[in-house]
Amino acid sequence: MTLTDGKFVIQVPASSANLGPGFDSIGIALDLFLNLEVVKSEKWECYSTSDELKNLPSDEQHFIIQIALQTASKYNRELQPCKIKVESDIPLARGLGSSASAIIAGIELADYIGELGLSKEEKLLLATEIEGHPDNVGASLYGGLVIGSYQPGEVDVVSISDISFELVALIPNESLLTKDSRGVLPMDFSYQDSIRASSIANVLIGALLSRNWELAGKMMEKDIFHQPYRKPLIPFYDDVVKFAKSKGAFGSALSGAGPTVLCFCEEGKGKALAQSLKTAFPDMTAKQLSIDNTGSNVYQLNNCSVN
Template sequence: MSGVSSVNVTVPATTANLGPGFDCIGAALTLYNEFNFTRLEEGGLTIHVTGAEAERVQTDESNLLYQAFLKLYQYIEQTPPSVKMEIQLGVPLARGLGSSATAIVGGLIGANELAGTPLSVLQVMELAIAMEGHPDNVVPALLGGCRLAASSDTGWEICDVPWHQNVIPVVAIPDFELSTKEARRVLPTQVSRADAIFNTAHLGLLLRGLETGKREWLRAALQDRLHQPYRQALISGYDAVKAAAIAAGAYGMVISGAGPTLLALADTTQSQAVEMAMLTAWQEAGITAVVRSLCIDTQGASSFHEG
């Protein structure tokens, strides 16, 4: 048994897709969930949740954090210990900011630390992708930065995407939810060759636009034909918020993950104006929202332990 008795894990929120990078690109943001795992001598499982929406988090064995914790112990073929989990919520639930990815990554890291770190970061990442079903949120949540993930014959290849310091992510988080399941249900099962080519070209342009901060490239690059045209109708006020963001100087606006959070990219001189414009547009549509300019988290998940 490991000598570690308590582990603290911090995991950043993420924004996935960035327009044309559907299910393959995501970036870690400076918004966090914090998890503490304390080994118990007996008593099974205890989960305590604090923060906004805490009452909506399951506190039994169905909790996703605990499911990820169990998954790692199953993988290493060890009996999981009795554990107390404390969750401090800073990432809104079901809003397209990777709250489920924080739980998956947090649970796997917490278990790995309590078990004496038998798995490498790469192995933890592969377990996280298997649990989530796609890499776009869990990879940047674990590793930080902006990441492009591509499958290969031997697993996953992860590419660090340079993000220009003058490109500011502005998130507009409404007070309504949109489940990933519902957002996926509206997507077509097939797309045209023209739309596939369109997204391929725009993803390539996005990568260069993020690296250089070139306005014209980013304005064009954020367009998408694979998922956003079908999901827009699920988000009240989408058109008005997008028009307001662009009028205030944003390069463009996309749906963060499956939504309903909307993500605008702007330069450092215009991010505050974009914030105010997006907030006002949603207020005029009768929707309460929190709008914030964030930064790219470059560290990813972090942990420290006691004992």
């Protein structure tokens, strides 16, 4: 199918990175979505009914279009201009992968209308080169739990879809830009600290895969890569972690760079945990979430799948 077949949709899930000690390497896809409705046009145009997105550029300066044009240029292709309705459940600058989902959406847009025929592996490398690490973009592309490693020109990921737990995101009204949150991190780690930090992340993965939820939560709390440095920027963090644990969460972690705190619980416990957090922290939004195992998807509006 091609763009001449009419309107099509690109859907990309949100993501959370790190899960505590998996800094820049572990991500998980969440059931909040960026949606693009795309139709051929005489010029590039983006619009949205969302107040949060209305102030973004409406022409080819829009970030998603920029990514699409950048992607197409790598393959010496010119793209047919499109009119794009952009809607999103993903709050901006809250640590839920809004920029990563936009990067994946731009690459999917270029791939579809430019008929590039990119594999998932090629899309992932393109996205990782833009983002700088594979955790968020890998989760948004593949879905599920993603563990990735990036070296210049090469990215390797393991995507796991047969893991299941529920999550509650406690989202503050205030944003926190990733560049500000990265600014508080140390420039280097000692050899011994690096060993300790990576061993904690390794045990986290083993605990998640073996469904040892208590151990997984313990490893989230033991992170030394980034959370100890970022917590001062998020004054409510310790209170949320302590409260969530008392209400059945097996673990909590900063979602990406923050300021959202992600609380993890076994299946069936998310609704009660979300209500408890909503009552205890009324100035923030408590949102029950599940793992999205589909990843990015492109389809015609007649429900005929194309990707």
